[in-house]
Amino acid sequence: MKVLFGVDVGGTDIKLGAFDWKSQKLLKKWAIKTDLSNEGKQIIPDVAKEIQSYLCENALSEADVYGIGMGIPGPVDKDGNVEVCVNLFWNNFNPAEEMRKFFPHAYIQAGNDANVAALGEFVQGAGRKYKTMMLITLGTGVGGGIILNGDIVLGASGLAGEIGHIAVGSKDSGNCNCGNCGCVDQFASATGIVRRMKKILAENEGVSQLRKMRDFTAKDVCEQAKKGDPLAVKCVEFCMGVLGRAMAIFAHAFDPEVFVIGGGVSGAGALITNAIYKEYKKNFFLTDKKNNIILAELGNDAGIIGAAALVSEEGKFGYII
Ligand SMILES: [Zn+2]
Missing domain, CATH: 3.30.420.40 (ATPase, nucleotide binding domain)
Known part of the structure; x- marks a missing residue:
């Protein structure tokens, strides 16, 4: 079974959703507190740990992860680079690249949270x-x-x-x-x-x-x-x-x-x-x-749904620059 993870990173908490890749159905959603210590460097390892725990609990392995999409509260360029994100204390940081260190075989993308939520409403909400x-x-x-x-x-x-x-x-x-x-x-x-x-x-x-x-x-x-x-x-x-x-x-x-x-x-x-x-x-x-x-x-779920959609199929959703 292939799964997708949609992650909505906020300054206070991080929402996570696990989705069935084939049906795009939400399997589980949960949230953790955002650890802003050490200039937000703990955020990606914390998210990776949550995903690993989910895999473990459901007898899945890293090979079952199709994609991990992330919404970030600040501007993200087409390469996934975050020049400045004041809410997370990030400077010149690429969260997708960092996540690839934990899941080298998954399709990983990051986008601005409002853009990602727009994609969520577009695929499953009011904009469908x-x-x-x-x-x-x-x-x-x-x-x-x-x-x-x-x-x-x-x-x-x-x-x-x-x-x-x-x-x-x-x-x-x-x-x-x-x-x-x-x-x-x-x-x-x-x-x-x-x-x-x-x-x-x-x-x-x-x-x-x-x-x-x-x-x-x-x-x-x-x-x-x-x-x-x-x-x-x-x-x-x-x-x-x-x-x-x-x-x-x-x-x-x-x-x-x-x-x-x-x-x-x-x-x-x-x-x-x-x-x-x-x-x-x-x-x-x-x-x-x-x-x-x-x-x-979609209310608060727009972020996790959109983040998962971003990586639902390689190249399905792109950016217009
Ligand atoms: Zn203004």
């Missing part, structure tokens, strides 16, 4: 009926991944699809990590929504349940918006409007069949997609595709 799509993840930050005719769009520096740093928002957003102001990340991320809500509460006198909560989250803001809290509605429409404008730019650039919205914030469902669409259509006149903003389906 389409050829061209963009995944936008609204979590602590905003990530993006583009699939064009079945391949991942990488770009010269691995930065294609970085919608989080399109600066179409108001400049009063404060400084983004990238050094600019007004980035989508400053509004449409969970942290961005909370920051904007606090600003709206400070500048307006209206009644809001959120005033009674000391540490509200983006989820609280969305819940209050759903109940009709006018200040929360204002916040959601403002923040998602910034994203809608940025998406119109991407639509003009490569005209995807669908935009798939994922990440924790997308849990608010139609509240989010309707607010995005409202501003998107104001900025994209050429055609009106009413249903092309849809919700992701």
